[in-house]
Amino acid sequence: MNPRIPTATFSNNAFMERKVLETFKKDKWVLYLCADLIMLLQHTIKKILGQVIHDSLSIPVTEEELLIQRTKAEFEGDYTLVLFGLVKKHKLNPEQIGATIGLAACQKEPNFFKSYNLVKGFLNFSLQDHCLLNFLDNTYGNSQYGKALAHEKRVMVEYSSPNTNKPLHLGHLRNIFLGWSIAELLKERGFAVTKSCVVNDRGIHICKSMIAWQLFAEGATPATTGQKGDHFVGDYYVKFNEAHKAEIEAGIAAGLTKEQAEKEAPIMKATQQLLQDWEAGNQEVLALWNRMNQWVYEGFDATYKKIGADFDKTYYESQTYLLGKKFVEQGLTNGVFYKKEDGSIWIDLTPEGLDEKLVLRKDGTSVYITQDLGLAEQKFQEYRYEQSIYVIADEQNYHMKVLQLILQKLNKPYAKGIHHLSYGMVELPSGKMKSREGTVVDADDLITEMIEVARAKTEELGKVKDFNTEELEKLYHTLALGALKFYLLRVDPKKKMVFNPQESIDFQGFTGPFIQYTYARIQSILRKEYPTATLPMENKLEKEEKELLLSLEQFPSILDQAVAEQNPSVVATYAFTLAKLFNSFYTQHSIISAPSDASRQLRLRLAALTANVIKKSMALLGIEVPNRM
RNA sequence: GGUCCGGUAGCUCAGUUGAAUAGAGCAACUGCCUUCUAAGCAGUAGGUCAUUGGUUUGAAUCCAAUCCGGAUCACCA
Structure with a gap:
């Protein structure tokens, strides 16, 4: 019989016990958390x-x-x-x-x-050791360890949200990995989550690619060139900028100012004409627009599939960009907005310490913020969310602040649930990535390079010579994405980060593969022997065993912390620390050849639980773990 | 100029609801594969936590000022 454990929180019923906490961490956003008190x-x-x-x-x-x-x-x-x-x-x-x-x-x-x-x-x-042993025995075989009971809080997480004029780059990857991971963390802790994506499929940027295609493509398509659709369209965006630049220089040479030259460039005028035709519903323009966007979507889908991103709902800007106009009427009637003499409509946010902000142009067309107002309403009508998380780079902090403030002034009940998960931009040693200047790190290229690195390292070590081609490809992919995702998720989201393409992402130390390796090692042991029988409670814990157990016990609260802070790096750091503790234990104590049966049962359980927690932690970061590597 | 964010080891970063001698990884150096996978482990070296002042029994953490870097303040998105 197990010794008596002195609080109700350790009884079996307590496993079902829940507590709803309110956490205020740094910002005023209220988050409800469910903690399983048992552990x-x-x-x-x-x-x-x-x-x-x-x-x-x-x-x-x-x-x-x-x-x-x-x-x-x-x-x-x-x-x-x-x-x-x-x-x-x-x-x-x-x-x-x-x-x-x-x-x-x-x-x-x-x-x-x-x-x-x-x-x-x-x-x-x-x-007392037996408290920890009891925890271990109850938990080691439970693949649900860390999962909170479901509750009714609905959350929408919007992430990725690309433009359709160019392929995804490293900045998108940070956004996507973050958004995906936060969504999974929320799910794990019991929230009902909708992953959404807003595709910016209309506007001047896509028209630029369209005009360049008309001018220079001579009918080429992704099919005729064998190119991935998003890259194909992106190349024409680059071609536009090259042509535009040449025309600007010509304009300046002819005596125009830089601003004049930019505006008056023939290719720019043609682009603006194209945008007007699009808005007027010109069939031919719409057909080309549809065709080119379709190419891009096929490319995006391939990349999303490769990196394991998914969405429950996709919004297209072309279908939502007019929604905000209703808001403007509403705001005018109740006096939140006001009209200037020229017909443009504004909101005065100076009492809040911000500026006056335009919400509708004098020609009646909507601006960026107007669209977001309409979309927020649309999302709420469809999903009745309590929290709506926007994963957007920190350059838009002001925009998101304004968005929330306007919704508050309009007395929208969902305004307080809006939360900007603001992350720092990924920069290169040379500074910001600029797509116009071709200095972006392309997502597909980067993944390909990472897979090559994984292949080279694996071949060098020669541990999986019996793998067939398919198994090898799968392993390289797992390791490459593990390294990349971990690299981008291990740092605090709100900090900007520098990516140096010259120094390839590491496979040693504080990395995804290090943790994957620890998992594979454990699997190798568990294939030989899986814990059976009962766990004798008279086991005395070694220092390293105790350290591991105390760390394993913290897992659920680590997840709550990550959710409360909206910060997957908390999980990344934890998984690394756990793997390190295990490796340290592993080199000092033999598991299969433990000094006694009791000790072996204990250590097998420790290994099993560590593997479970590593697997779950990594899964929440979107990283798979291999059984062998 | 206003607002906001950041400055911790050579590099990349943890730690910032105040708490014991500020921690990891990389790079450098030293050991450890006949024993469950060395993508590992153990160790050495590396710090004026931007600066100055203040609050406190106690400050990397809170407050003030200053310096440096970044973002933003569009009838762009």
């Missing part, structure tokens, strides 16, 4: 210590007031209560209350706390 040791410790402090010192404390952290490696213990807060608030002596609390806690729950020690204001507790 959270920290929570249990707080509960016990709160009671102990109340009983032994007659001080009422809330759990929020207690600061519990993992004990630093150089001190003895597992978890530490930091006493300074209590000491300050109640003007107490840390030596005295530390001793009192430590003693009382160990006496009250001897099956939970093994011992305590006091160093300055830090009260360190060691936990």
Whole structure:
């Protein structure tokens, strides 16, 4: 029989227990989280210590007031209560209350706390091994570990949202990996998620590609050239810019100013004409527009498939760009907007410290913000979301602020649920990527290069010589995308990052393949032997075993943290730390040849649970793990 | 100029709801494959946490000022 475990949170029923928390982290956006209380040791410790402090010192404390952290490696213990807060608030002596609390806690729950020690204001507790063994035995075979029960909170995550005039580049990849991962993290923690994509399929940019195609293609198509559709169309966008540049130079040579030359360039005038024809519904123009967009979509789909991105709903700007006009009428009637003499319509955001903002041009056409207003409404009508997350680069911080503010002023109930997941741009050592100057790192090219690197490394190591071609291709793909996705997701989204194409993405250290490798190693053991029988509770834990277990136990709260902060790098860092802990354990202790049956059962379970958690963590980042590599 | 974001080891980054001697990876150097996969492990070296002042028992973290870098403030999207 298992020893008694001293709180209700460890009972079987507690597995179903849920708690809804409100988390405010940095921004005012409210997020509801569900935490499975069963596994959270920290929570249990707080509960016990709160009671102990109340009983032994007659001080009422809330759990929020207690600061519990993992004990630093150089001190003895597992978890530490930091006493300074209590000491300050109640003007107490840390030596005295530390001793009192430590003693009382160990006496009250001897099956939970093994011992305590006091160093300055830090009260360190060691936990009884069997608490952790119990956790391990209950969890190791559970592939659902980390998953929260479903609840009714609906969230929409919009990401990718490309223009249709050029192929996806490295910046899109950061956006896509981020958006996809956040959506999966939300799902894992019980949210009902809709992944959406807004395709900017109309406007001057696509007309540029169209005009260049008309002028220079001589009827060529992706089919006749064998080129991927998005690249094909992107090439004409580049050709437009080359032609435009030449015409500008000619204009300047003829005595025009730069601005005049840009505007008056024949190819630019033709492009504007094309846009007007498009808006007027010119059949021929629409046919070409449809045809070229179709080429692009085929290209995008191939890339999405390759990187494992998917969407539940796609909005096309051509179908939604007029929606916002209703808003403008509404806002005019209730006085939120006002009309200037020339007929243009504005909103005054100066009371909020922003500027006056145009919402409708004097010719009655809508601007960028107008479209987004309409689309927000459309999304809400269709999905009744409580939160709507926009994964958009930080250059649009102002735009998103304005969008939310206008919706608030219009009293839209969904305004407060709008959240801009703002991420930093990916730059090159030479600075920003510029598609006009051809300095972008193309997504497809980059993936191809990564696959080559994966192939070279794998061949060099020669560990999978028995793999057939198909298995090898699959492995290279898994490793290449693992390296790339991890590279882009391991850093805080809001920080801009520099990508150096010269230094290829690593396969060692803090990387995807390092973690994949750890997983493959574990699988190699589990193929030989999978844990059976029962786990003897008299096992004494080695230092490395305990470290691993304490880390594994934190997994659900790591996921909550990632969701609350909207930050997959939290999961990436965790997965890396976990893999490192395992590798350290692995080199010091043999699993198959453990000193006893009891120990072997323990270590097999540790290996199995580590593999599960690694697999789940990586899956939430969109990264697959191989059984062998 | 207004607003916002950032500055931590040679490089890339963690740590920023204040807490023990500021941590990883890469690069450099030293060890470890006859034993479950060395894409690994163990170790050495590397820091004025941009600067200055303040709050505090305690500051990379909070406040103020300054310096540097970036974004944005379009009848572009």
